[in-house]
């Protein structure tokens with residue numbers, strides 16, 4: 001049976017990947033997550049008791065813990081998603097981004113390399129270290145053009161600079177030591193279980209609470225949106241069929257200004273959860289001070305992964321956004337527990353008696 005480490009598997013994308021792999025593969029998943037504010041075991045409730053899912057509350061900066069996990073579980077590969085992921089937080093406090101995204105990736109690479117060196121030749125050749133990164137490493141686009149795998153790196157925020165540094169480390173570990181690595185750079189994800197600090201869940205959450213919808217600057221910045229399950233499918237495909245040493249860009253082909261996104265959300269909420277006074281949620285929109293150094297536009301050319309691995313997104317932006325709004329409306333507890341802080345006690349409540357924590 002294939003055994004794979006997924007780091008950051010209690011986060012937004014990691015939990016979608018774990019749910020997908022438990023449902024649609026026979027892989028054994030060792031889910032390694034520190035459970036920062038962004039880690040939420042309620043997102044993994046559907047797989048918590050599954051015999052092929054093992055959760056370890058561990059920090060990727062902790063080399064001894066990683067060595068123990070590699071020795072105990074002897075994985076066939078690693079899909080590395082653990083990171084500090086929010087641009088605004090990186091502006092206000094970059095330290096954790098340097099620690100986890102750069103030093104943590106370095107520590108994980110070294111633990112993986114130590115384990116990999118002890119494998120026999122065929123296991124060595126089959127091993128994969130897959131690094132999950134972002135399109136933000138390429139910087140900001142003007143009105144035209146798309147990011148390709150050969151676009152030069154030009155990160156602008158502490159977050160994107162830390163991700164760029166980690167991408168470079170991962171490539172260097174293949175070039176220098178021969179570790180078989182893969183890198184993916186993806187555009188903005190949205191969908192169920194996203195922490196309500198990011199644009200789409202923040203707007204849904206605020207709208208439902210009749211709070212202002214804060215749009216940075218003029219709302220004309222453009223992002224390329226991808227439904228999270230489409231990203232998870234792409235990650236699985238790259239792990240199984242990607243060529244070591246290669247980079248694959250992943251994107252939704254769904255460019256929208258932030259204002260368009262917020263207007264679409266308001267329309268969906270007006271339909272799915274009309275306000276009692278009959279007014280539109282769009283009345284809550286407010287233009288606020290811009291994000292410092294705000295990148296104007298991101299857009300991905302996903303031609304390589306389509307041509308070479310046959311991946312295309314299944315969800316359109318319209319269908320994905322409607323599903324997302326419906327999910328948040330149907331899962332009020334998930335968001336209420338995030339707001340109250342209750343989600344951070346899920347581990348003690350549900351795992352302590354099984355001795356997992």
Ligand code: NAD
Nearest residue numbers: 008010011012013034035036038039059060082083085189
């Ligand atoms: P997230 O913030 O929702 O989740 C990150 C997870 O990593 C959390 O569960 C957290 O507890 C864990 N974590 C943080 N520091 C850790 C540490 N030191 N040790 C172990 N675990 C730790 O992030 P996300 O949005 O799911 O993003 C996942 C990955 O995908 C990140 O690497 C991010 O850069 C990348 N990415 C995200 C997007 C996006 O739109 N969200 C797009 C492209 C790439």
Ligand code: DAU
Nearest residue numbers: 085086087134135136187188197198199214215216221258
């Ligand atoms: O492009 C991939 C990246 O997408 C990932 O690497 C990051 O981890 C992920 O957080 C995301 O980064 P962004 O900065 O693009 O996402 P965010 O949801 O924070 O913001 C999306 C856009 O919306 C951006 O232009 C800023 C704007 N915004 C955001 C918030 C939170 C607002 O106008 N108002 C807000 O309140």
